[in-house]
Amino acid sequence: MFDPAIFDPADPRCKSPAGGVAAGKSVTLSLYPPRSLGYLQAQVTFRYEQWDDYTETHSIPWVDYDLGVDTFTAVIPIPADYQGLIWYTIRTDFTNYPYSMESEEFQLTVFDGRDKVPEWFGLGMCYQIFPDRFCRLSLPAVTGPGDRILHPNWGDAPFYKPEPGRGVTNRDFFGGSLKGVESKLDYLAGLGVETIYFCPIFEALENHRYGTADYEKVDPMLGTQRDFERLCQAAHRRGIRIILDGVFNHAGWASRYFNATGVYGEGGAARDPNSPYHDWFLWEHWPDQYKSWWGFHTLPDFNKTNPDFLEYICGENGVIRTWLRRGADGWRLDVADELPDEMVHLIHQAARAEKPDAIIIGEVWEDGSNKTAYDIRRKHIWGGHCDGLMNYPLRTALISYLLGGDAREFQDTMETIRDHYPPFAFHNAMNALGTHDTLRILTFLGVAHDHKNDWTKDERAAYVMTPQERAQGLTRLKMGYVLLFAFPGAPTVYYGDEAGMTGFEDPFNRGPFPWGKEDKELVTFVSTLGNLRKQNHALRQGKITYLAADQGLLAFARTYGRATAIAAVNRDDQPRRLDLPFSATDLLTGEVFPREALLPGGRAFLFGRS
Numbered sequence: 001m002f003d004p005a006i007f008d009p010a011d012p013r014c015k016s017p018a019g020g021v022a023a024g025k026s027v028t029l030s031l032y033p034p035r036s037l038g039y040l041q042a043q044v045t046f047r048y049e050q051w052d053d054y055t056e057t058h059s060i061p062w063v064d065y066d067l068g069v070d071t072f073t074a075v076i077p078i079p080a081d082y083q084g085l086i087w088y089t090i091r092t093d094f095t096n097y098p099y100s101m102e103s104e105e106f107q108l109t110v111f112d113g114r115d116k117v118p119e120w121f122g123l124g125m126c127y128q129i130f131p132d133r134f135c136r137l138s139l140p141a142v143t144g145p146g147d148r149i150l151h152p153n154w155g156d157a158p159f160y161k162p163e164p165g166r167g168v169t170n171r172d173f174f175g176g177s178l179k180g181v182e183s184k185l186d187y188l189a190g191l192g193v194e195t196i197y198f199c200p201i202f203e204a205l206e207n208h209r210y211g212t213a214d215y216e217k218v219d220p221m222l223g224t225q226r227d228f229e230r231l232c233q234a235a236h237r238r239g240i241r242i243i244l245d246g247v248f249n250h251a252g253w254a255s256r257y258f259n260a261t262g263v264y265g266e267g268g269a270a271r272d273p274n275s276p277y278h279d280w281f282l283w284e285h286w287p288d289q290y291k292s293w294w295g296f297h298t299l300p301d302f303n304k305t306n307p308d309f310l311e312y313i314c315g316e317n318g319v320i321r322t323w324l325r326r327g328a329d330g331w332r333l334d335v336a337d338e339l340p341d342e343m344v345h346l347i348h349q350a351a352r353a354e355k356p357d358a359i360i361i362g363e364v365w366e367d368g369s370n371k372t373a374y375d376i377r378r379k380h381i382w383g384g385h386c387d388g389l390m391n392y393p394l395r396t397a398l399i400s401y402l403l404g405g406d407a408r409e410f411q412d413t414m415e416t417i418r419d420h421y422p423p424f425a426f427h428n429a430m431n432a433l434g435t436h437d438t439l440r441i442l443t444f445l446g447v448a449h450d451h452k453n454d455w456t457k458d459e460r461a462a463y464v465m466t467p468q469e470r471a472q473g474l475t476r477l478k479m480g481y482v483l484l485f486a487f488p489g490a491p492t493v494y495y496g497d498e499a500g501m502t503g504f505e506d507p508f509n510r511g512p513f514p515w516g517k518e519d520k521e522l523v524t525f526v527s528t529l530g531n532l533r534k535q536n537h538a539l540r541q542g543k544i545t546y547l548a549a550d551q552g553l554l555a556f557a558r559t560y561g562r563a564t565a566i567a568a569v570n571r572d573d574q575p576r577r578l579d580l581p582f583s584a585t586d587l588l589t590g591e592v593f594p595r596e597a598l599l600p601g602g603r604a605f606l607f608g609r610s
Contacts, residue, residue, distance in 0.1 A: 002102060007031050017423075020425075022078075023083050024080035026077045028073060029074050030074075035068050035069065039094065044060055046076070047086065086108040087108075089105050090102070090103040090106075111382045111383040118359050121428050126490040128493070129198050130510050132209075133513060135180030146205045150175055157461065157508075160457065160461055172207060176512070203219045216322075232328065243329060243331065247334040248339060248347075250300055269281050282303050332390075332430075344386065348384055366392070388427075390432070391417075395432060396413075397413040399433070404571075432494060433477075433480055436509065440509045442465075442500060461504075483567055499517075536565055542558030552570060552572035553570055553572065567604070570603060575601055
């Protein structure tokens with residue numbers, strides 16, 4: 001069995017540079033076997049996956065000996081014309097050990113280093129807004145496609161029951177607007193927000209707007225193009241950028257492009273075989289059989305190789321560039337795995353052509369460096385595609401730790417991601433504990449991990465957390481937020497999570513923001529973290545080093561130049577000892593801790609130098 005003490009790819013002594021390697025550069029691999037094993041012969045075999053598994057073997061020569069440990073190092077050049085995955089295996093033979101040792105296959109991600117990737121997204125706090133539910137200034141007129149229902153009371157619960165003969169239609173609206181968001185920009189700036197990520201704002205049949213009806217228009221119940229432009233200008237004055245949700249895999253069946261319901265007149269691909277949009281869709285039998293997203297007939301798939309469609313989205317006057325021209329600063333790509341790599345690359349090119357510092361973030365739920373979708377190894381973060389991804393692996397690992405998992409598992413998971421990702425993707429990750437696709441994080445941490453997750457939908461709709469459950473959830477959430485705001489990548493808060501909103505799955509996680517009824521203590525806590533992130537260079541840009549990962553104790557440092565910040569959580573009930581590199585002050589409370597600190601249980605700390 002190969003001894004990980006000899007070589008660990010996440011250890012910067014063993015592999016340099018950390019993370020992915022740019023094509024045309026070199027990677028240095030170093031082994032550290034104990035002298036007691038005797039003389040070593042070592043070699044590494046590279047398997048170039050994108051070159052039909054072509055392999056080559058390199059020797060790893062002895063270079064040094066110190067304190068009972070040998071050092072064997074090889075500097076291996078990476079071909080300038082290769083991008084993708086290299087799988088490498090290390091084999092060792094020792095004179096005092098009777099068997100050869102061969103490692104598992106380790107992954108090396110080779111990316112296109114020629115693209116200058118914007119760094120701004122991963123520096124500061126991001127805030128996700130579900131537009132219909134964030135802020136309503138007045139009761140709007142009911143406009144837009146379909147027979148919409150407007151909740152007169154902002155505090156109503158979203159509809160969740162199927163309608164007779166129609167199923168769940170998602171046609172109930174609360175009337176949140178872009179002007180409402182603009183009115184709350186000072187609140188967001190006070191939280192420390194530097195980026196707003198909007199769920200879709202374009203005209204659509206449903207309240208979630210993930211079945212786009214018209215990419216060229218703001219949904220009329222949200223406002224107008226001018227409202228959007230004014231919002232961007234007002235946000236920019238406060239140092240806040242705007243990211244839009246791009247849903248380009250599918251349209252709504254009630255859209256100007258497909259128009260199955262006739263809302264847009266007699267045109268559209270489903271009503272006119274001669275429609276200019278006919279070939280934008282994938283017909284099995286016109287007009288009633290077509291490919292759709294995961295079989296939902298209301299979300300017909302686009303033909304994402306159609307030149308006219310690609311020009312409409314990615315051309316000089318296409319959707320991507322038009323909305324950047326109107327004030328947006330980037331795009332989040334919905335279901336990025338469903339988009340061909342060639343289309344994602346075109347989106348990337350269009351965004352950079354219009355605004356060189358525009359950012360592209362992809363929705364990917366797994367390790368995005370080696371994701372296979374539809375039997376194709378995806379190029380999401382190999383350069384020239386996505387600049388960062390939604391970091392669901394972090395969410396999974398962090399929640400597992402908060403609910404009782406070993407801190408070592410969190411470290412191992414995150415170090416694997418760091419080893420696999422190019423540095424730009426690791427630092428531009430969208431790190432969130434909650435999104436519009438997940439349970440409200442306070443509910444999850446306080447209730448949903450328990451037996452209540454098998455309740456009926458009616459029971460989940462009516463459930464109110466007990467004081468004990470809420471207290472437990474808040475304790476865990478505060479610990480999670482400290483780690484989230486200190487970790488590399490953009491700490492992202494789903495609207496209302498900072499206010500203590502609760503709820504199970506969609507639509508219970510999409511209620512209206514409780515203005516005037518916020519958990520003010522939690523808002524203040526998140527604001528403190530957001531502004532520390534905004535002001536502290538180590539938290540914004542520092543490299544990460546783990547100081548402790550033992551059961552309930554987790555601590556890591558972020559270091560940038562001479563600046564260091566340390567996030568530490570003791571999830572256990574009992575105090576735990578943590579050796580700090582200096583006498584430290586908790587930036588959250590002002591408490592001073594010695595270098596040999598005894599951390600109280602059930603608390604999180606964010607240390608700076610005393």
